[in-house]
Amino acid sequence: MYLTIESVLSTCPDKETLDVQEQDSVVDTIYRFCRHRTVDPRTCVLRNEKGQALDPTYSLSLCGIKDGDTVYLGESAMEQAPATKTCDVRCAVIAAAAALIGTIGLIAVCVSQGWTSSLSDQYGIVLDAGSTHTQLFVYRWPGLRRNNTAATVTQVASCRAEGSGIAQYSDDPTKAGPSLDGCLSTVAMTAVPAHARADTPIYLGATAGMRLLRERSSETSTQIMTSVKTTLRHYPFQFEPVQARIISGMEEGSFSWVTVNYLVGNFENNVQSLSPTTYGALDMGGASTQITFVPPSDVTIPLEDATLLRVYGVDYHVYAHSFLCYGRVEAERRFFANLVVEGNYTSEVENPCAPSGYNLTLPASYLFEAPCSQGRQALLAWGSEVTLPYHIDAAVTNFTMVGSSSYADCVAHVDKLFNFSQACDYASCSFNGVYQPSLHGKFQSSTQQSAPIAVRHGRRCKTSQAHC
Incomplete structure (x- = not known):
């Protein structure tokens, strides 16, 4: 789709129409516009035609941006955006499963200032549509809490859908949606009380299996997602079409990073810290593998591998890369x-x-x-x-x-699966000529188990909190 970005910055009045994807994040779109301009994207915010600031962690579709829309680039993203809002409970719930983290019971959650909660427990449903199978998770969190506090989200139920992933229905896309019925009609409908269903959001995040299918046949992938959305509409949960989509590799890696750091308590500890501590995340699925971490502050990350995440009011400039076909x-x-x-x-x-x-x-x-x-x-x-x-x-x-x-x-x-001799256009690369900063800090996998990572140059291993 096409999106027109008009800069209202006094230092850079400009306008450009970009060819974007609905799953592109707001922050990536900002970085793309600023790439060839003398503008620091970290100080910018995008606003829609109503003047509302778009959450940088959201995709364009989740922000309601459609083909042909115009958005406006302004200053001081973190002060002007509802940006005291980082991600609400629903944002965090979809993050949990989209990163292939099916066995964990707690996920990273942050609540926007001024958010009013109900007395009853609240629920969210996520379907993680991976390349080898689809897993449904039901989460619950307390509805009553003070403003500006974090909620502990507990996984209360899970279910593995029939089949080996929605991408496997390429021969008959109409079967993709019905393959989810077993889990939805039994586990989801049982775990969520009747009085809470209308207010319970349901999300589906499809990962690398569907990204590969979309490369091969965008028509088939669209038909599969249409079938999935049709099925989700049949249930009494809160659902909009944008809540079922194919997520990008960067999103997948970023969600995994958020989950890992929530589990070890880093985000809460960093709120009052002058030197935030984070863990890097490793996430291997069936079709892709992601590495995500925060490099030292003096490292400049190329725009295609950079993302800005704001959690608990703290900004994190994250390196994230997804290796498609390396799952x-x-x-x-x-x-x-x-x-x-x-x-x-x-x-x-x-x-x-x-x-x-x-x-x-x-x-x-x-x-x-x-x-x-x-x-x-x-x-x-x-x-x-x-x-x-x-x-x-x-x-x-x-x-x-x-x-x-x-x-x-x-x-x-x-x-032979890795090209360690390919020319590197940057200060350091991992393999296949892909940029990667020097490893920084500790690493964990998104399944709560420690996982080593190494960067090889020729036949020599360089490691940081890792072994070869």
């Missing part, structure tokens, strides 16, 4: 396909990373006809495609991976 399922798929190619397409292929005696048979179509094997995403992620010779029919051919349990060979083959 567990897609990286493993590429690994197996590489083994088949190097094995000259024989029916049995040696897998040095599997124990001796372990066999796994996979269809050729599974290995070679996925977006991370062929097409634009394969080229972006790996720099090359993996293909079958023309004389092999993918529809009827299978390959069996035979375990050989060879550590050295396993490491050598896994190494």
Whole structure:
């Protein structure tokens, strides 16, 4: 969609129409407009045509921005925006599940100043539509509390929807929505009391599986999301179409970072601190992997990897990058396909990373006809495609991976998934020429388990609170 941004800054009166996506965040849109202008995006705020400041952490669609709208860039975002408002309970609830954090019971929550609560407990429902499955979560938080205080949100129920993720319904998109009925009609309707249902927001955040499908067929992904929205409308919960969407990789990483730091208590501790402390977050899904952390204050983050988050009134300038096709399922798929190619397409292929005696048979179509094997995403992620010779029919051919349990060979083959020698246009890169600041602080995964991370340059590992 097209969005016109008109700057009312005295130092930079200007106007530009940008081609944006509805899932783009407000802060990313500000950074994009300011990229080639002598304006510090951290001091700016976007306002809609009614003069209302847009929350920088929200997507354009969640702020009600539509195709053809005009927004206005002004000064002092943090003082003028309802920006004492960082995210309300509903914002935090969708953050919880969108980052693939299904097992945690508490999520990061912040309440805007002047927010009036009810006496009854309140509820929120989130569907995390990942690449391998969709999980439903029901959360509850106390309705009565003082203004400007944080609420503890408790997970009261969860349910795994049928099927292996809504993206898997590409052959018949109309089945995507009904696949959620089992969890909605039993768990959600049971966990939320009847009197609270009309005021209970329900969200669905689709992650990398749907991002990949959208790359391959935007029409199919739209049909799937339409089916999902149709199903959600049938239930007596509070729902608007913008509450079911495909989230970006940066959002996914940022939500994971918020969750990790809430769980360890950093946000509350940072309110009165002159030197805020945060943990970095690692989030591996089925189709993508995210790394998110706050680098030292003197580090300038490229705009495409920078996001501004405000939690409990404290600003955090966060580095976030999502590696599409580097989730567990897609990286493993590429690994197996590489083994088949190097094995000259024989029916049995040696897998040095599997124990001796372990066999796994996979269809050729599974290995070679996925977006991370062929097409634009394969080229972006790996720099090359993996293909079958023309004389092999993918529809009827299978390959069996035979375990050989060879550590050295396993490491050598896994190494081929990463390009550590690609030219880096920045001071430091992780792999594939992707910018990454030097690691800073401790890291945890979004499943509450500590997780190491390393940056490799050639054959040498550099680590910070991590090991190789």
